Amino acid sequence: LSEFSLIDWIRRRAPGNDRTLVGIGDDCATLRFRPGADVLVTADMLLDGRHFRLDEVDPAQVGHKVLAVNLSDIAAMAGLPVAAFATVALPRSRATELARSIVDGMIPLAEQFGVGRAGGAPTAWEGPLAVSVTLLGEAAGRGPVGRSGARPGDAICITGPLGGSLLGRHLRPEPRIEAALAMNRAVALHAMIDISDGLASDLQHILDESGGLGATLDAELIMIHADAYAAARLDGRTPLDHALNDGEDFELCFTLEPDDLKHLRIAPAFAPEVRRIGTIEVEPGLRLRTPDDLVAPLSPRGFDHLAAGP
């Protein structure tokens, strides 16, 4: 299969949407946004040996995941996804088979969230599989929710249980697009981020970007995923440590006026649980209140994308 017949195949398999005036097959895609709407853009790359091992996963899972992590970034701004662009470096010996599987893995998510496949480029090389997706979205509701709007006194909430995703859940994230859109219509969200590096680390980004605020989390309120208990049995770390520091949960962490919590009526289909887990404070730093009512400093163990891989 040559490049052009592969692109023709992708064109037929993955159509555009009503926002895609010109899709695959020209120098640029041409997209139409709602007049006046701000455009959201995010880009992520998944690499063999770094984010997954091609000999251990179905390539369709790689396609699903790379689109899902980008959708999660759009969710973190409470945006509406519009169109995706993929560039893929394919190991030459399996180029066509891999390209088809990756596209097949993207299609169910793209259809679920109305994402048009608008362009991109497959290229064969001698290196390992690298898949980069750029996702465009549109601001919705009260506008994009950034990381910098947290205020002292805000309630800190999460949309679901955390920890242990590396046992397998990390390969099939469920982007919280509908939950974020519904919440952003219902109340003024002050700051939001998706939990990709770990709750402590990602909440620290909100504190830093909001002018150096602090926060205290309540250990008893943090929802701990069943996978975090399973991971704890394997490595001896506590389930709470997994919930605080494991990455790739792709739930949302957000802050809002405590009084607005009661207006958050999220349909369970969109986000099974939304729970307050702490409070934003003036005093910088991240703290954890334990069940015996002691408050101890909490150091995020950030995920450094330039450090050694798994």
Place this chain on the structure above:
Amino acid sequence: LSEFSLIDWIRRRAPGNDRTLVGIGDDCATLRFRPGADVLVTADMLLDGRHFRLDEVDPAQVGHKVLAVNLSDIAAMAGLPVAAFATVALPRSRATELARSIVDGMIPLAEQFGVGRAGGAPTAWEGPLAVSVTLLGEAAGRGPVGRSGARPGDAICITGPLGGSLLGRHLRPEPRIEAALAMNRAVALHAMIDISDGLASDLQHILDESGGLGATLDAELIMIHADAYAAARLDGRTPLDHALNDGEDFELCFTLEPDDLKHLRIAPAFAPEVRRIGTIEVEPGLRLRTPDDLVAPLSPRGFDHLAAGP
């Protein structure tokens, strides 16, 4: 240097522009387009060993080129560039040095064309260097010029001499953004493409996308670059063959009403030469008229991105 200090460095080194409401440092960038303007998007990836050899080039040239090829795609739609997003897979042993050089290589072009650096992600891995850029632009003038609007009788033009770019010119393409914007204001361009795969191959895309038209090119009118003569001396192919089939020229090939040619007053600074080289015809296929007035079929030797590398 960790990921976050590298991103901070990029943030300082490469600021956004007045379209970038939120740039690097949130889950998504937030861009503002002219209300009602269509959004143009293109993505390209450059790979070590496939598009360049890292042991033979300055990494800054890779940064320049990956942005330039994307700018050339925006030029081919007669669009205005707005903001760029880069995802980069960096060989671990040189990750920080490479990331800095690549960004440094992008900056002069970004400043020249008003492109805001709005986001992206550097990641270290064990594989070779892979640099992917997605560029967003805005439709301008009479709107985006696609590949599908050529009509029988149209004049076929190019913006400069072709061939032999692999001798070195391919590493420093000059995207024809201003020329395309000026021409699209002056006249109705029917179809346009940038010459990345080779004149014959890229013109064939216009013929295919315009409903299966044909064209005859006049061998005596095709501007042949000095590098094509140098390449011909090295490999024994003719200079004309290089001009017709070498890729990576990044000049524009476009079609328009022959009467409109006289309204094309392109400032020489934007495109040194614009010349008519042939005519669009109803009869499918690509033909070449030789100096002795014979017309022979011309077979494009397309560049297949899935085939073997250089």
